[in-house]
Amino acid sequence: MTTSKTAITAAPIAPVLANRWSPRAYDESYEISQHEVLSVLEAARWAASANNGQPWRFSVAVRGTELHAKVVEGLGGFNQAWAPRASALIVVSVQKFHADGSENKGAHYDAALAVANLTIQGEELGLHSHQMAGILHAKLHENLQLADDLEVLVVVSIGKVAAADTLQGPAYEREIAPRTRLTLDEIVLHGKP
Numbered sequence: 001m002t003t004s005k006t007a008i009t010a011a012p013i014a015p016v017l018a019n020r021w022s023p024r025a026y027d028e029s030y031e032i033s034q035h036e037v038l039s040v041l042e043a044a045r046w047a048a049s050a051n052n053g054q055p056w057r058f059s060v061a062v063r064g065t066e067l068h069a070k071v072v073e074g075l076g077g078f079n080q081a082w083a084p085r086a087s088a089l090i091v092v093s094v095q096k097f098h099a100d101g102s103e104n105k106g107a108h109y110d111a112a113l114a115v116a117n118l119t120i121q122g123e124e125l126g127l128h129s130h131q132m133a134g135i136l137h138a139k140l141h142e143n144l145q146l147a148d149d150l151e152v153l154v155v156v157s158i159g160k161v162a163a164a165d166t167l168q169g170p171a172y173e174r175e176i177a178p179r180t181r182l183t184l185d186e187i188v189l190h191g192k193p
């Protein structure tokens with residue numbers, strides 16, 4: 001059985017938001033379609049960004065390809081134990097500088113908005129994503145031959161969820177743990193209804 005991790009909320013939220021969660025158990029037989037990849041990338045492309053700067057860049061590595069092997073090499077040890085079974089690994093990098101050479105201090109914020117769009121669009125398609133910062137940034141930069149002005153930010157796994165018991169050890173424990181959040185009282189400093 002696959003795990004249900006629907007958020008418990010004080011007021012209804014869109015089902016794609018409530019149902020999104022970050023699995024580690026992926027169905028290693030599921031092949032992501034070109035349509036699905038295009039759809040999540042389009043969702044990312046249409047995210048808002050400061051001055052419409054769009055500093056995000058994506059490298060899509062579908063399982064079984066040469067590129068995928070290069071991305072797997074750039075995952076941290078814990079993530080290497082489960083993420084390669086996802087249908088694809090998407091490396092997100094950001095342009096660190098504006099066209100005039102000044103630092104883009106909002107690049108990470110903008111890229112996070114694009115990744116949020118990507119994960120929600122995936123959910124709409126019945127695909128689950130898992131963002132990973134536990135990665136070897138320099139290794140990914142080198143393996144993907146990224147330009148010097150790009151900074152590797154995260155790798156996002158995407159695919160169909162599999163049963164939790166396809167995992168072992170800490171990954172299994174985390175898979176079956178309930179999802180928790182701070183309360184609204186803790187995070188809303190002013191104006192909570």
Ligand SMILES: Cc1cc2nc3c(=O)[nH]c(=O)nc-3n(C[C@H](O)[C@H](O)[C@H](O)COP(=O)(O)O)c2cc1C
Pocket residue numbers: 020021022023079130131132133134135154179
């Ligand atoms: C920027 C970022 C980096 C993360 N890095 C990792 C990671 O390296 N390995 C991992 O297993 N989970 C990672 N996660 C997943 C978080 O642990 C997870 O999103 C959080 O526990 C909330 O769970 P949920 O996404 O299921 O709601 C990361 C999430 C984000 C947003």
